[in-house]
Each structure stands twice: as C-alpha cells, then as structure tokens.
Amino acid sequence: MGVEQPKTLGSGFVTTSLDKLVNWSRASSMWPLTFGLACCAIEMMATGAARFDLDRMGILFRASPRQADVIIIAGTVTKKMVPVIKTVYEQMPEPRYVIAMGACASSGGIFDTYSTVQGVDEFLPVDVYIPGCPPRPEGLLYGLMKLQDKIRAERNTFGAAIGVGDVVHNKA
Amino acid sequence: MSDQVIVEKLKEKFSSEVLNIVEFRGETTVTVKKEQIVDICTFMRDDFGYNLLCDLCGVDYLGKAPRFMVVYNLYNITTKQRIRIKAPVEEQDANIDTVSTVWGTANWHERECWDLLGIKFNNHPDLRRILMPADWEGHPLRKDYPLQGPDREPYKGRLS
Amino acid sequence: MAANTETMTINMGPQHPSTHGVLQLILELDGEIVVKATPHIGFLHRGIEKLSEHRTYHQTIPLTDRLDYLAPMSNNLGYVLAVEKLLGITDEIPERVQRIRVIMTELTRLKSHLVWLACHALDIGAMTVFLYCFRERECITDIYEKVSGARMTSNYFRVGGLADDLPDGLEGEIRTFAESIPAHVEEYEGLLTGNRIWQKRTIGVGEISAEAAIDIGITGPALRATGVDWDLRRDNPYSGYDDYEFEVPVRKGCDTFDRYRVRLDEMRQSALIIIQALDKLKPGPILADCPKVVLPPKKDVVNNIESLIHHFKIVTEGFKTEPGEIYQSVEAPKGELGFYLIADGSAYPFRMKIRPPSFVNLQGLPQMVEGKLLADVIAVIGTLDIVLGEIDR
Numbered sequence: 095m096g097v098e099q100p101k102t103l104g105s106g107f108v109t110t111s112l113d114k115l116v117n118w119s120r121a122s123s124m125w126p127l128t129f130g131l132a133c134c135a136i137e138m139m140a141t142g143a144a145r146f147d148l149d150r151m152g153i154l155f156r157a158s159p160r161q162a163d164v165i166i167i168a169g170t171v172t173k174k175m176v177p178v179i180k181t182v183y184e185q186m187p188e189p190r191y192v193i194a195m196g197a198c199a200s201s202g203g204i205f206d207t208y209s210t211v212q213g214v215d216e217f218l219p220v221d222v223y224i225p226g227c228p229p230r231p232e233g234l235l236y237g238l239m240k241l242q243d244k245i246r247a248e249r250n251t252f253g254a255a256i257g258v259g260d261v262v263h264n265k266a
Numbered sequence: 267m268s269d270q271v272i273v274e275k276l277k278e279k280f281s282s283e284v285l286n287i288v289e290f291r292g293e294t295t296v297t298v299k300k301e302q303i304v305d306i307c308t309f310m311r312d313d314f315g316y317n318l319l320c321d322l323c324g325v326d327y328l329g330k331a332p333r334f335m336v337v338y339n340l341y342n343i344t345t346k347q348r349i350r351i352k353a354p355v356e357e358q359d360a361n362i363d364t365v366s367t368v369w370g371t372a373n374w375h376e377r378e379c380w381d382l383l384g385i386k387f388n389n390h391p392d393l394r395r396i397l398m399p400a401d402w403e404g405h406p407l408r409k410d411y412p413l414q415g416p417d418r419e420p421y422k423g424r425l426s
Numbered sequence: 427m428a429a430n431t432e433t434m435t436i437n438m439g440p441q442h443p444s445t446h447g448v449l450q451l452i453l454e455l456d457g458e459i460v461v462k463a464t465p466h467i468g469f470l471h472r473g474i475e476k477l478s479e480h481r482t483y484h485q486t487i488p489l490t491d492r493l494d495y496l497a498p499m500s501n502n503l504g505y506v507l508a509v510e511k512l513l514g515i516t517d518e519i520p521e522r523v524q525r526i527r528v529i530m531t532e533l534t535r536l537k538s539h540l541v542w543l544a545c546h547a548l549d550i551g552a553m554t555v556f557l558y559c560f561r562e563r564e565c566i567t568d569i570y571e572k573v574s575g576a577r578m579t580s581n582y583f584r585v586g587g588l589a590d591d592l593p594d595g596l597e598g599e600i601r602t603f604a605e606s607i608p609a610h611v612e613e614y615e616g617l618l619t620g621n622r623i624w625q626k627r628t629i630g631v632g633e634i635s636a637e638a639a640i641d642i643g644i645t646g647p648a649l650r651a652t653g654v655d656w657d658l659r660r661d662n663p664y665s666g667y668d669d670y671e672f673e674v675p676v677r678k679g680c681d682t683f684d685r686y687r688v689r690l691d692e693m694r695q696s697a698l699i700i701i702q703a704l705d706k707l708k709p710g711p712i713l714a715d716c717p718k719v720v721l722p723p724k725k726d727v728v729n730n731i732e733s734l735i736h737h738f739k740i741v742t743e744g745f746k747t748e749p750g751e752i753y754q755s756v757e758a759p760k761g762e763l764g765f766y767l768i769a770d771g772s773a774y775p776f777r778m779k780i781r782p783p784s785f786v787n788l789q790g791l792p793q794m795v796e797g798k799l800l801a802d803v804i805a806v807i808g809t810l811d812i813v814l815g816e817i818d819r
Binding site: 290291293295317318319320321323325326337339343346348350369370371373374382395396397398399406407411413 | 467468471473475476477479480511512514638640641642643645654656661662750751752753755762764766768776777779781785786789818819
C-alpha cells in the first residue's frame with residue numbers, strides 16, 4: 095500500500111492505528127474470571143443477570159483463569175486465601191487487570207482483624223477500586239467502564255504484543 | 267418432662283459431677299465436671315432424647331480459674347426442649363474428652379474450638395485446624411490474642 | 427490386563443464456579459466414583475466472633491449482615507432477638523415491629539431460596555432458571571433498598587425495634603410481589619420438576635437418612651426432606667410466628683430432588699405468611715418503650731434535645747446488660763441459626779458464638795457423595811445451599 099513498515103515499531107502512523115485496534119478489541123471483550131469471595135460476588139452475579147446485563151458490554155464470565163483478562167476481587171481477602179489468589183492471578187495470560195470490588199478488597203473494610211488482609215493491593219497491582227459494601231451493580235459497571243478507559247489510553251500495545259518495547263500507561 | 271425434673275435426675279445419676287445449676291431467662295445451664303462428660307452426654311441423649319447437639323463452643327474466661335469453659339447446647343427434636351451443659355477446663359494442658367462419638371456433628375465444632383481456643387479434645391478422630399491455615403501460630407479467640415493479630419500495631423484512630 | 431486399582435486425588439476449589447464461594451474439596455477418585463471427600467474451609471474466616479467482642483451490641487448488627495449474605499435480615503433477626511432475650515425485653519416489642527420483622531424475614535427467605543435455585547440449576551446446566559430467579563430477586567432487593575437503603579447488607583433491625591418505619595406505599599408493592607410468587611414458582615417448576623435431565627441429576631442423588639442427618643446436625647429444608655417435621659417458626663415460635671397459619675413442607679425422599687421440592691414449597695408458604703402479616707399490619711410504634719436500651723424515635727432525635735442526647739449516649743457508649751448467657755435461634759433459610767451470647771455486664775458482648783446452619787450442614791457432604799459419581803458432587807454442593815460467609819464467619 096506504499097506505506098513502509100518501520101524497523102522499530104515504537105511510533106508512527108501504522109503503529110498507533112494498530113494500538114487503537116488492539117485497545118479497542120481488548121476493551122470491548124474484557125472477560126473476567128468467575129471468582130467470588132464473599133458478599134460482593136452476589137452483586138457481581140446480579141450484574142451479570144438480566145437487569146444489568148454485562149454481556150451487552152462484551153463482558154462474559156470465564157471459569158478458567160487461562161481464558162480470563164480481568165480478575166474481580168469480589169469480597170474479603172483472608173490470609174489463608176492469599177496464596178490461592180496469587181496462583182490464580184499468575185495463571186492468567188498477559189495483559190491482565192485487577193479490579194478491587196468493595197471495601198474489603200480495597201482496604202479490608204470493616205474487618206480489621208487478625209485473619210483479614212487489609213486490601214488486596216498488598217500483593218496484587220490493582221487497576222480500579224470500587225467503593226461500597228457491597229457496591230451496587232451500577233458501581234461495578236462504572237468500575238468496568240473506567241477500566242475500559244484505562245485500556246483505551248494505553249500506548250504501544252501492539253508493539254508490546256509482538257515483543258518490541260513495553261506498554262506505555264497513560265492517564266485515562 | 268420439665269427442665270427441673272431432668273436436672274434432678276441428672277443430679278441423682280451423677281451426684282458428684284454436677285457443680286452448678288443456673289436458670290436465666292428461662293434457660294437452664296448445668297455446669298458439670300469434665301471427667302465424665304461423655305457419659306453425661308450419652309445419658310442426656312439416650313435417656314432424655316437430646317438428639318441434636320445444636321452447638322458446641324469454647325469460652326475463654328481469662329484471669330479466672332479454671333480458664334476455659336466448653337459449652338454444649340442441646341436440643342430435643344421430639345419435645346422441642348433445650349438445655350445447656352458446661353464443663354470447665356483448666357489452662358494448663360487444656361483438654362477434654364470428645365463427644366463426637368455421641369453426636370457426629372461435634373467433630374467440626376470441636377475442631378473449631380481447638381483451632382480458635384486451643385482446647386484439645388481427647389480421642390478426637392481428626393483434630394486439625396479448620397478455619398485458620400494449618401501453619402498458623404496461636405489461637406485467635408483467646409482473650410490475650412490481639413484483635414488485629416500479634417504482628418501488627420493496633421490502629422488507635424477510633425473509640426473501640 | 428490387570429485392573430488398575432490406583433485412586434486419583436483431585437483438588438476442587440477454592441476457585442471453582444460450582445463451589446458457591448471459597449470452598450475447597452479434596453476428592454479421592456476411583457475412576458468416576460468418589461472414594462473420599464474432604465472439605466477444607468476457612469478461606470473466608472474474617473474473625474466476626476472476635477470482632478464482636480470489641481463492638482457494642484448495636485455495632486455488631488452490621489457484622490451479622492455479612493454472615494449469610496444471601497439472607498441478611500434473618501441474621502439481623504436472630505441477633506436482635508438474642509440481645510432482646512439477654513436484656514429481658516422480649517415481651518416489650520411492639521406488634522408492628524414483630525409483623526414487619528416477619529414480612530422482611532420471609533422476603534429474605536424468598537431471596538435466599540431464589541439465589542439457591544438460580545445457582546443450583548445453573549450448576550446442573552439450566553441457564554434460564556438463573557435469569558428468571560435473579561429477575562424476581564431484583565424485586566426483593568428493590569424492597570430492601572426502600573426500607574433500609576441497601577440492596578443487600580440491610581442492617582435494618584435494631585435492638586427493640588426497627589431503624590425506620592416502612593415507607594409510604596411499600597405495603598402495596600410487597601403485597602403485589604407476594605401475590606405473584608406462586609405463579610413464579612409454578613414457572614420454575616415448569617422448567618425443572620418434570621424435566622428429565624433435572625430428574626436424572628437429582629432423584630436419588632446425595633441421599634442421607636433422617637438418623638444420619640440428625641447425628642450430623644443437619645437442620646432446615648435439608649432435614650425436612652428426610653421426613654423430620656421440625657421448623658423452629660412453628661415449634662419454638664419467635665417474633666409472633668404463632669400468629670400465622672402456614673404449613674411446614676416435609677418430604678421423605680432424602681435426596682436432592684426432595685430438598686428442591688421442599689424449598690419450592692417453602693417459597694409458596696413464605697408468600698402466604700407475608701400476605702397474612704400485611705393483612706394484620708396496623709399502625710403503631712416501631713421501637714419498644716425501654717429508654718435505657720432502645721434508641722429514641724428518629725423524629726424526636728432531630729426535634730428534641732433530650733432525645734438527641736439520649737440517642738447520642740446509647741450510640742456512643744452502648745447499653746449495659748446484666749451478666750448472663752442465652753441461646754436464641756431462628757429458622758434461617760438454611761436451617762437453625764443460633765446466637766449464643768455471654769454478657770459480663772459491660773456494653774460489649776463477652777462472647778458471641780454463632781451457630782451457622784451451613785457450617786453444620788456441610789459436614790454431611792462426605793456422607794452424601796462418597797461412593798457416588800463425581801458429577802453428583804456438584805449437585806450435592808448446590809442442594810446443601812451453603813454460604814461460605816457464615817461457614818467461616
């Protein structure tokens with residue numbers, strides 16, 4: 095088409111379009127893991143059910159971490175659960191995103207006790223925090239849309255996918 | 267059969283074992299020595315029909331002697347009656363016989379009591395931690411165990 | 427060729443879509459047959475019992491919401507009844523409070539059973555039921571929201587009364603909803619009861635005899651499906667349940683199918699109780715007249731300095747109880763939910779032991795699945811209707 099493929103894919107017209115294509119496809123098909131911990135998981139299920147209907151946003155729950163892009167930490171994280179969550183997170187393919195849903199996952203919530211981890215961000219890189227105990231389904235939807243914004247603002251996603259450079263995270 | 271009659275008969279049969287009988291808000295609590303707890307529980311089940319062990323738990327009375335109390339909440343499905351049996355357990359080498367041979371449900375309750383309070387149940391079929399991780403140190407529900415755990419400076423920003 | 431007699435051990439959970447939360451099962455399999463099943467729990471142990479020893483009696487109510495989070499108001503009710511019994515004010519509770527409590531807990535039973543049916547059917551492979559059940563559940567969450575401001579964690583009951591009266595016009599909405607329940611249950615039954623796949627997956631699956639169930643401590647619908655006619659609402663009535671006419675559904679099949687039918691019948695009965703309670707609901711106070719322990723009405727708090735001080739004192743210092751110990755249980759959707767409270771005369775509970783029905787019912791799982799097929803484990807977990815929040819506390 096007359097457009098030369100640059101040797102490095104760091105910048106230029108072609109790469110930016112591909113970034114946009116990649117970001118568009120990632121943001122439009124975020125597949126979260128079916129992974130409920132506590133009360134918030136019920137609101138997560140309600141969000142997936144008929145009234146709020148996550149499917150219309152391309153969000154389908156997957157039961158295997160190997161097929162998931164997003165892990166929604168929906169509920170209280172205990173010290174006994176930490177190794178499990180770490181394993182599940184490590185099993186997810188890159189790029190992977192973490193949503194801390196609810197007060198417990200964000201900060202430990204009302205459970206300031208010996209067995210509770212005071213926020214999942216102590217051991218996972220959290221992208222979006224959703225407040226509430228539990229958050230309303232609208233809150234979860236808003237959080238997911240914020241994550242979409244974040245994905246859309248990423249740069250060099252195509253380059254990173256083929257092994258050239260790293261993803262540049264921009265402010266959404 | 268009213269609670270009084272049951273308690274009288276229990277006293278008759280285990281006269282040296284019954285320590286104390288309290289009635290509060292219509293509920294009867296019988297405190298017994300821990301040595302014959304299995305016999306007492308079997309007697310309660312077979313002779314008075316307390317076929318359901320609703321709940322078994324431990325209580326920590328830190329500073330008192332004996333320090334622990336194991337509490338059995340019994341229920342009779344036929345007559346819909348309740349009664350409570352308690353047995354004191356001293357702090358040194360806290361142990362009591364298991365009643366999981368009397369009611370199968372005691373199995374997990376006793377594991378939980380061991381896990382959270384550190385009371386051993388002799389002859390228990392499977393005495394492991396149940397709620398806390400297997401390598402956890404300490405027994406969290408003891409009164410001298412800090413709420414936020416021993417490895418954390420307590421947060422002092424609120425009243426409680 | 428010699429037969430291979432080795433068994434295989436597989437892990438199920440804590441991250442598994444059908445374990446209903448963070449339950450872990452270690453299964454020893456001989457081919458497709460389960461030889462041994464060992465449940466591992468505690469992945470959601472949040473220390474609610476320990477935390478309650480550091481909270482005043484009122485501050486503990488929000489913690490109870492998060493026990494069985496599918497049925498928050500049942501937990502609220504069990505707890506406030508326990509504290510009221512401890513205080514000795516059980517007879518002081520106004521009639522309107524008792525009626526509203528019954529209405530809300532029966533709605534809660536419906537809410538819990540709807541989620542149970544949704545998940546149970548989804549696990550076994552019926553997707554539509556999930557969507558239908560959550561449709562009705564949304565109506566109940568709307569009612570919850572109107573009375574308490576929250577969709578799930580209601581924190582609506584108070585010691586001696588309620589946080590607030592029902593908003594205007596809600597009685598009619600509840601009535602319309604309760605009247606629609608039989609038709610909805612009919613709809614679910616139409617999808618499932620006669621369905622051959624459903625029958626094959628549930629009839630004769632997860633059987634447990636009445637004696638074994640009592641020995642293991644199973645209560646609630648799971649016990650009533652073994653032919654034991656026992657319901658705390660009728661047999662040890664609380665909150666004015668002796669004032670309503672309802673049947674206690676009992677079946678004798680001891681299997682997953684009969685547990686399903688018992689719960690569906692309970693949903694119909696709950697709707698009847700709600701309608702009766704609405705018929706008998708009269709205007710009146712929503713807080714007991716026990717100024718030492720019960721909060722003053724909200725209307726007075728904002729208009730009157732004495733009430734404001736009174737409110738402030740109870741909220742900040744809490745109220746004191748006389749030393750003693752009591753056990754109070756209610757028929758929660760999953761079985762007998764008991765609260766064992768020990769008071770030492772201070773404003774904080776000395777010890778609160780919760781008797782969670784799911785914890786005890788789950789103990790029956792190994793008996794129900796051993797010697798059966800691996801696929802039946804899924805059906806049995808669903809039929810036990812466990813909630814890890816109250817198992818681990």
